[in-house]
Amino acid sequence: MTTIYAKCISRRGWLRWTLILSAAAAFPGRAWAAVARPKEAFSATALDEALAALGDAPQVHEGIQFMTPDIAENGAVVPIRIQVDSEVLPNVSKVSVLVEMNPNPLAASFDIPPGTEVYIETRVKVAQTCTLYAVAEADGQLYMQSRETKVTLGGCGG
C-alpha cells in the first residue's frame, strides 16, 4: 500500500501541511501492490533493465525538477525532491526514482492520481557515487531528469 501521511504541524502560529508520500518500495502492501507495483522493474539489477521494465527509453524533460544533494551527507538516507510543472508536462500518472549503482536501481515508484500536482519528497539509499534518475510517465511516454550524487567517506575538510 502506498501510504499518504498528512501532518498538521503548528509552528510559529501558522499551519503548514506536509504531504509525505512514502516510497512504495519501503512499504509494499499486499493487495494494492499487486495492482500497482511494477514488480519486474523493482527486481531488475541493472539500470537499463529497470528502465526497460518501466517503458520506452525516457527523454529528458524540462518540466521535471529533480533535486538531490551534490554530495550526500549520509548515503543511507539521501533526501530527494521531484516536482513536475503540470503546465509544461501534463497528465503525469507515475513517477519513479532510480539509483544507477544500487543493487536494485529502482528505489521508488509513485502512482499519481489524475489532477494531482506532483511534489514528492522522500529519502533513498545511495550505495555509491552515481547518477540518480527521476522518471515521469505521461500519456504512455517516459520523461526524465538526472543528477549525480556523490557518496564519500568524508573527513579531511578545511
Next chain:
Amino acid sequence: MHRREFYKLLGLGAAAGLSLPSLLRAQPLGRDAYHLPRFGNVHLMHMTDVHAQLLPVHYREPSVNIGVHDARNRPPHLVGEALLRYFDIAPGSQAAHALTHIDYLAAAEQFGRAGGFAHIATLVKRLRADRPGALLLDGGDLWQGSATALWTAGQDMVDASKLLGVDVMTGHWEFTLGTDRVMEIVNRDLVGHINFVAQNVKDMDFGDPVFASHTLKEINGVPVAIIGQAFPYTPIANPAYLTAGWTFGIQERELQIKVDEVRAAGAQVVVLLSHNGADTDIKLASRVTGIDAILGGHTHDAIPSALQIKNPGGMTLVTNGGSNGKFLGVLDFDVRDGRIRDWSYRLLPVFAELLPPDPAMGDLIARIRAPFAEQLTQPLAMTDDLLYRRGNFTGTFDQLICEALMDELDAPIALSPGFRWGTTLLPDTAITMEDLMAQVAITYPGVTLTEMSGAFLKRILEDIADNLFHPDPYYQQGGDMVRSGGLQYSISPLARAGSRINELTLGSKPIDATKTYKVAGWASMQPVESEPIWDVVERWLRAQGRVQGVRPNQPEVVGLQNNYGIA
C-alpha cells in the same frame, strides 16, 4: 602565459585593486602604509579563517595549489612567481611575502609575523575612522584552531571578536563545538553584538532554518543585505554526530530565492558572506543573479584582487580573504540613487610590526592566556627544520605528525587529515605546546589504529583526491589531500574518479589490494575513545629532543603540464 589574456578571460578589469602601493615596494614601510583614503559610501571589512590565532603568526602560503579544468592557471590556483606576475606584484616586496612561499625563511625574518588580534584591532580602528558606518564581517573558522579556543570551547574568540567589533559572521569549524554549544553562544553571547547568519543550515526534520539567513543593515543611508553561507559540507568533512539534526548543502536555489527576497525588501547592495571556498564561489557567482559581491573563505586563498564573474543578471565580485589573520579585505561601494556606481577592493596584509597593538585587545588577550600560560609555553622539542602545513599534498609539520603516529602506535602507515589551517614555525626555534595545538586543536582528537585492506586504502586516497580534483567545484570539499606516512603513490589529478591514484607502495613493495595493513590515524569521523593526538605527538617530540631532516612525503604528480599551481 600572458596576464592580459587571463584578465580578458576573467573580465578582471584594471579597476581591480591590488594591495596598497607602498606594500608592493621592496623597501621597508613607513607609518602611513595602512592609510587608505575613503572611497564611496558603503564600506565592508572582511576577515576569514582566522582559526583562533589571537597572536601574530608565520603562515607559509602554499607552493602547491593546483587548479584543474576550468580552475587551471586561474586565481586562486597560481603560486609563487606565477602569482606575482599575474597580479603585478614586485618580487621581494612585503606583499610578495604575504602572498607566496618564495624565499620563505629570509622573508619571514625580514618582515616578521602577520596578524594578531591586537594589531588587527588597530587596523580596524584606523579604517573605521576614515569609513564611518563600516561593517566588519567574519567568514567563519574563527572559534577553532588554537589551544585556548579548544580549552575555552571557543569563548576566547567569541569575547575577542566582540571586542574587535565583528558585526556579522557565518561558520564552519564553529559547528565542531557541537550544536548545543553553538546555539548557546549564538543565543547568549552574540545577541546584540554579532549576527550569525547562514541561509544553508536547516533542521533535518522540517527544513526549518537553524540561523537567520541574512541581516539587513543600513550603511550611510544605503540598505545593505548580508546573506550568510556556512560551509556546505560540514557534516561530511567533519564528524556528522557533532551537527546531528542539521543539514547543510550549497542550497543554490534557496539562495536565489533569498537574494530576490532581500532585493524586493529594498536592499541596494547584496553581499554573500561565504564559507564555500573560492572555486565554489566562482561557480556560484556565474549562476546566481543579484549578488553584488561574495566575500569568501574556507580555502585559505589570499587573492589580491576581486574577481569579476559574469552571470545572466550582470556581474558579481568574488574575493577570498586568506587565513590566520594575515589579511583584512576592504570592499567599498559608491552607491547613488539606489545603484552601485563604482567599487574598490583591497586585500591588506596585516604586518604586526607595522601596526602597534591595540591596548584594550592586548589586555583581553593577556587575560585569556593567563590561566593557561604554563601549559602554552612548555617547550616540547627544538626544530632545525621549517615546519609548515599548507599545500595540496603534504607539509613538514604533517610529516612530523605522521612520523610520531607511526612510531608511537607502531604502524607502518599513518594518515593525517589535509587541514589547511596550522601555522608555520621557523627553524631553530622551540616547538611549544601552543605550537603543537595550532596543528591539532580539534574536538575529535582521538588516535586510531585500524586494519585496512590495500583496496580500502586506495579507496580512501581516491575519495579524498576526488574531493580536491573533481571537475565540478560543487563536488569538492576544499580540504587538501590526506597526508601519508610510509605510503608512497602517484596521483593524476586530471584522471577520472577512482583512477587518479597509482603506484601505491610501502617501502619499495607494491600495496596488495587483498592484504591487510596496520594504519595509524586521528580525527576519525566516528566517535572514538582513545588518546588525543596532542598527547601522542608531545610524547614523541619530548623523546626526540630535536627535530631535524623532516622530508615531506610528496607523491609523484602525473599529467600536469604548464600548471602554475605548482612551483
